[in-house]
Amino acid sequence: MPDMDPIIDALTRRGAAQLAWLRGWRSFGRFAAVAIIEALTPATYNSATRSVVQKQIYFTAWQILPTFTLFSAVLSFVLIQIVVDAARNYGFAQHALEASVRILVLEILPLLTALFVGLRSGAAINTEVALMVVHNEMKALADSGVDPMRFEFIPRVIGGVISVLALTAVASALALVLAYIAVYGFQIWSLTDFNRVMGNIFDIPAIALLWAKVLAFGLAVTVIPISEGLAAPPAKLFFVPISVLRGMVRLFFVLMLVEVISLVLKYI
Amino acid sequence: MQESEISLISEELPLRANLSVLENVAIVPQYRLNMAYDQAADQAWSLLVELNRTECAFKRDPDLTSEERFIAKLLRAVIRSPSIIIIDRPALLLPDTHYPPFVEATLAALDDKLNECWIVDYTWNEPLYAPR
Secondary structure, eight states: OGGGHHHHHHHHHHHHHHHHHHHHHHHHHHHHHHHHHHHTOGGGOSHHHHHHHHHHHIIIIITTHHHHHHHHHHHHHHHHHHHHHHHHHTTOGGGHHHHHHIIIIIIIHHHHHHHHHIIIIIHHHHHHHHHHHHTTHHHHHHHTTOOHIIIIIHHHHHHHHHHHHHHHHHHHHHHHHHHHHHHHOSOSTTHHHHHHHHHHHSOHHHHHHHHHHHHHHHHHHHHHHHHHHHTSOTTOTTHHHHHHHHHHHHHHHHHHHHHHHHHHHHHO | OOGGGEEEEOTTSOOOTTSBHHHHHHHHHHHHSOOOHHHHHHHHHHHHHHTTOGGGTTOBGGGOOHHHHHHHHHHHHHTTOOSEEEEEOHHHHOTTSOHHHHHHHHHHHTGGGOSEEEEEOOGGGGGGSOOO
């Protein structure tokens, strides 16, 4: 039936695209599992891998610390002012501190940090890994007796997770200080009230969920770019931008998915 | 023979692009023997000194001449002390060099560090090599 040929071709192409999409998720899941197991294996850590972890933390967290701190401080200050003013206007001034801390520390700052690290370091990692595959550098490393997974990829995941945790902690601590100042002003006599509100917000389930979310963000911003880079075909340089594009889109969806799941677990 | 006992020097096995020559060589003992970076770098440096090529120690792959790149790949293999080093088609690695004497002189300088070295080349290049 010659009339059916275009339809069959279209369906075949569509099916192939769907399979490629599913293969991408499968390789992401597999790499995430391997990364977690390797990260928890003491044998992974030697002089070389520790150096890569240190470099990753330097480039992902330390190098951007001043800019990121300034940016998160300005954003936190503006959002806290909006929440505090709105709460006062609607007669909920007593809830202003709790609302601003819940919005910023539990929701916005962890997501913002993950997006910041993902856009900056995740894109760079994706490009570098794709270029490594294209130029056959992984095979060259393996031929030298250096396991590329343990030397290049696992340390990046560990460094990335530590960086996201550290940057989130810095931004959150700064937001707490700014929230205190915005609500109580420049004095220390309201620390007891402040601590009571913090105790209400940061109960054990909330802290556990926050830790789990930030860890998931940290894993996502490194595991997705690496697994997407590894999927690049050897010797095809034109594929590198496609790999980065796919990696960043997948990263965005995963970050949003983690955020939505955390919101569901917390509020529904 | 196990594959780990053989090191291949080939155009198809590049240096790690984001590492300098010194780091590319030092990473092998640093990773395989859990050697501290300073100690591994000293070992790599001493190999570069033996070949009088210390000027390329801190260069990365795109800044290297083909001779320097060949030296870096060779030292990355030598520092691992494999049973056999195979140099795959040296003409591809050293396109602008009269390579048989260059390769011979380089291997002679590292003679005490090499177990066995095989050069794989096309039969039509046989006249380029000294008769054995």
